[in-house]
Amino acid sequence: MMQLFMPLNFLGFVYREMKGSMANIERMFGLLRRVPAINDAPDAPPLAVSRGEIEFREVSFGYGPERQILDRVSLRVRPRQKVAVVGASGAGKSTLVKLLFRFYEVGSGAVLIDGQDIREVSQASLRRAIGIVPQDTVLFNASIYDNIRYGRIDASEDEVREAIRLAHLDDFIARLPDGHHTLVGERGLKLSGGEKQRVAIARTILKRPPILVFDEATSSLDSRSERSILQAIREVSRGQTSLVIAHRLSTIVDADHILVMQDGHIVEQGSHQQLLEQDGSYAHMWWLQQRQRVQEQEA
Ligand code: ATP
Numbered sequence: 001m002m003q004l005f006m007p008l009n010f011l012g013f014v015y016r017e018m019k020g021s022m023a024n025i026e027r028m029f030g031l032l033r034r035v036p037a038i039n040d041a042p043d044a045p046p047l048a049v050s051r052g053e054i055e056f057r058e059v060s061f062g063y064g065p066e067r068q069i070l071d072r073v074s075l076r077v078r079p080r081q082k083v084a085v086v087g088a089s090g091a092g093k094s095t096l097v098k099l100l101f102r103f104y105e106v107g108s109g110a111v112l113i114d115g116q117d118i119r120e121v122s123q124a125s126l127r128r129a130i131g132i133v134p135q136d137t138v139l140f141n142a143s144i145y146d147n148i149r150y151g152r153i154d155a156s157e158d159e160v161r162e163a164i165r166l167a168h169l170d171d172f173i174a175r176l177p178d179g180h181h182t183l184v185g186e187r188g189l190k191l192s193g194g195e196k197q198r199v200a201i202a203r204t205i206l207k208r209p210p211i212l213v214f215d216e217a218t219s220s221l222d223s224r225s226e227r228s229i230l231q232a233i234r235e236v237s238r239g240q241t242s243l244v245i246a247h248r249l250s251t252i253v254d255a256d257h258i259l260v261m262q263d264g265h266i267v268e269q270g271s272h273q274q275l276l277e278q279d280g281s282y283a284h285m286w287w288l289q290q291r292q293r294v295q296e297q298e299a
Pocket of ligand 1: 090
């Protein structure tokens with residue numbers, strides 16, 4: 001009986017995983033079913049990732065003909081670099097990520113990974129190469145351990161434990177009533193935004209994709225959660241190409257390059273220090289956020 005139960009249980013797990021994964025992507029991007037289907041080119045080869053370089057070459061895009069959202073955006077994330085994109089709400093940051101995943105086709109220009117136009121490779125291989133830590137992670141009704149193992153379902157117990165440690169979840173799990181057997185999700189324990197984000201980081205650590213995308217949650221976190229998420233992000237992105245959509249500038253001061261977007265254009269770019277010296281919109285956002293932090297601490 002147990003022998004029969006195990007594979008069925010496993011199939012259920014895989015099914016839930018696939019459902020969860022779609023829900024994750026849909027929720028992350030607010031995708032609606034009317035998104036036009038994008039087909040692979042006939043005999044599209046898989047993406048061959050060697051160095052992990054991302055390039056947007058003069059990309060223009062609009063969701064409809066009436067409004068241009070990105071206007072000739074060019075950017076390059078060199079292998080193993082961390083590049084952050086910041087800017088006001090609606091500037092077009094998430095749109096960049098949707099185009100990188102090829103959920104939409106560019107209007108003109110091209111998105112390339114290691115020199116390959118992503119329109120010419122299979123979508124499955126493209127999405128396998130990119131790991132995403134979304135704003136809001138979907139947890140399914142299972143143990144916290146299985147929720148993490150969902151990053152790579154054939155991961156060994158040692159690998160899952162290591163991912164838990166690197167994602168700074170070990171203290172949290174130790175305090176749960178049944179440790180890592182504790183049920184989470186809609187019918188189990190509810191996790192805070194920061195805890196869920198660390199689950200997403202642990203999953204990504206298990207997946208170890210060559211390219212990483214972090215879509216930082218807009219909601220504010222207390223400074224302890226923020227610190228442990230930052231440390232976890234550093235662990236997972238060490239030596240990986242990563243693109244970070246950031247809302248809190250304090251999380252990206254160490255980025256190799258920061259792009260500031262406004263109304264579909266890149267209006268400033270450089271390191272944190274260079275941007276402060278430019279004294280433009282980045283510097284303005286930085287001082288505003290610093291002031292807010294001081295006010296929150298005093299409150
Ligand atoms: P935020 O920081 O609030 O997440 P953002 O910089 O990521 O904002 P995008 O989500 O890229 O901004 O949106 C850019 C513009 O495109 C916005 O004006 C938005 O309303 C519009 N937009 C986003 N998704 C769609 C869609 N599916 N259909 C039509 N317009 C959209």
